[in-house]
Amino acid sequence: MIRRTPAILALPVLLPLLAAAPLCAQARDQDPPAGVDPTQVPRGSKYALPTAAPKEKPFSRPFRFFQPKTSFELSKDWQALLADAHEMYRLWRDSPDRSFDRDGLPTASTKHYATLRERITPLLARQGGMLRSYRMDETAAARRQAWAFLSLFVTPRQDAVDLLRGLPYEPDAAVRKSMIELSIPFLAACARATEDGQQGTAKYFVDAAPWMDLTRSPETRDRILALSALAEIAGARPVATKAVLPYMKRWYPDLLRSKSELLRNKAREFITLLEPQARFPSDIDASADYFDRVYKLLFPPIRLDKGRCELHPSAELDAAIELGRELLNDASATKRESVVVRTKRATFEKLGVRLLRVPEALESAGFHVGDVLTTLNGQPIGSAAQMLGTIEKILEAGSRRFVLEWVDAKGVEHVRTYEVMAPDSDG
Incomplete structure (x- = not known):
């Protein structure tokens, strides 16, 4: 006598599914995977073209600050650098004659400040990667502020310019404000710099994307700082900066309608740098409509x-x-x-x-x-x-x-x- 086990009882259900399995597998082979244009699959080919992630529209995700999760144990050398950075920033901040040199770096007349700067400069040669990691992942806001200050003195200079990209995403509002204000003169100097003997060739690559992104921040102060940075880039490179405006078209009218008068003025100033003939009306709603007209002049159909x-x-x-x-x-x-x-x-x-x-x-x-x-x-x-x-x-x-x-x-x-x-x- 044969016992009706659960496996035997399931056979009538499984057999049709097993018979249909090859057809399902064949159908799956014929369908191109996600991210592949079906029209680009070679005719008669069993396999589709290599998969590619669907192209994401720039700035399609909500604006977010980074979230640091690490507390680093530093070597003695890096502990000394961190202490020097804290002291340099304190001396510069408290100095009555604090200013910036021709390269946009913070400077002060205090002798101790000059001594510290002379000491840290050779130690920061080609340390951009380490500073980026420390500044983005360190949980202590005071340390991140010190690392951001040190980032300005990194050599080669292009590495220091690249490190500016992280400033708009600093999660602590006070650190973000102070370090962006401190870095804007350096950003402006690097944007103006040209190759020796080639006035039309920029010396450094200055990325405007993070500053464009910061204009989407929910904080009005952040948007003002972002437009200040973009204005410095536009003043030095108006043609190149004009190319970024289409990415900001979606939310730029909101900047012109802001309740903050300073933010509205900054938004108008940036457009005026790209189109010197622009003359915005004083009315808030009319300014947004005028922006559409200026945009069509800058970017005709x-x-x-x-x-x-x-x-x-x-x-x-x-x-x-x-x-x-x-x-x-x-x-x-x-x-x-x-x-x-x-x-x-x-x-x-x-x-x-x-x-x-x-x-x-x-x-x-x-x-x-x-x-x-x-x-x-x-x-x-x-x-x-x-x-x-x-x-x-x-x-x-x-x-x-x-x-x-x-x-x-x-x-x-x-x-x-x-x-x-x-x-x-x-x-």
Whole structure:
């Protein structure tokens, strides 16, 4: 007699599941893992492309200060450095003539301060990594303050500049305020520094991202300090600093509407450094609306930069696209003909479509009267209507990018990538 064990009783249920298991495994193999674009999986391949983490939008997470969890046992050398740092900061803070030298470092006329600075400087050579660990992980706020003070004297100087990135995330409000105020002159001096004999080349890399992030802090004082730091960077490097503004677009109107008059003024000052012609109205709500107008001047919907043109969704872009569609559908606006291309090595002819007239709105996208459009994504352009149809098919297929080649009126060949940006690509 056969005993009906639990395993035997479960067989009728398990057999269908076991039979379906290979099909489930096959289905799992066919689905690309998270983070992989299904359209980029090679056709016929059993395995998807290497997985990649989904791209995270900058500043998408809430602003947070770091949380130190360690109390370090220091060697005698580091204990001596820590004691010197405490004493130097006390001497500088209590000195009636405290100031900053040409490098932005804190200085005082006290002889003992000069002696301590001379003693610690050689000991801090290439110690940026140790100081970063001590300053970020030490639980004692007084020690973190001393380490932050010492960080300014680290060599090489680029290491000291890199250590400034941690200041906006200091959890103790008093330490954060005092050390940021102490470090802003150093930050400004490093932002202004250029390579010897090369006035247009920055000597140090100054990261604006932590200061941008600090403008999201819930504390008004933090946002004021962050804008003060950004203003120093913008004063020295306005073109480079302008590139960070799109990331701040989401919350910048909140800075302009703040109840703090000082914060509102700092927010206006920063924009004025990027666009000297800006004149903000005194009304708070009107200032936020004016910011949108200034932003469009700084970052128009059609952004041309040599071999790349970004097309940002907006009403202005829609109007320009409609003009382009009318232009390509108008037989009198284009003409198919050959053009002579001149290079350093050869002269040859190419067939294409010549633009006989170009609306002013399309000139911002890099089109000019007399240009001969020759290829689109590597394929010859037979007519303006064909070109329009090809672009529409590219966009309908889900691609946001196409490459256009053309020859200008001087016979010089060019190539440019046009990309339709996502609606939330700014900020």
